[in-house]
Amino acid sequence: MWQKVKQALVTVLIAPIRIYQVVHPYFFHGVCRFQPTCSNYAIEALRLHGPFKGFYLAVFRVLRCNPFCKGGYDPVPLPKDKK
DSSP states (O other), X not given: OHXXXXXXXXXXXXXXXXXXXXXXXXXXXXXXXXESOHHHHHHHHHHHHHXXXXXXXXXXXXXXXXXXXXXXXXXXXXXXXXX
C-alpha cells in the first residue's frame, strides 16, 4: 500500500512540472544552465528517489540554478541501492 501512495505522490508532483514544460516556452525565453534541464532533473529525481528525497533534490537543484552558478552537466544521483 505504501508503494501505491508513494507512486500517487510522484504522479501529483510531476503533473505541474509537465504543465510548466508545455507553458514555459510561450512566456519565457531563457535557457537552463544545466543538462538535463531543471524540470527534467526534477521528474527523474522524483521517479528514481520517490516523492520525498526526489522533491528535496529537485528544490536544491532549482536553488542552484542562478546567475552565480556555471551550470553544466549535473545528472540525478543514483539511489544507493542501484549503484
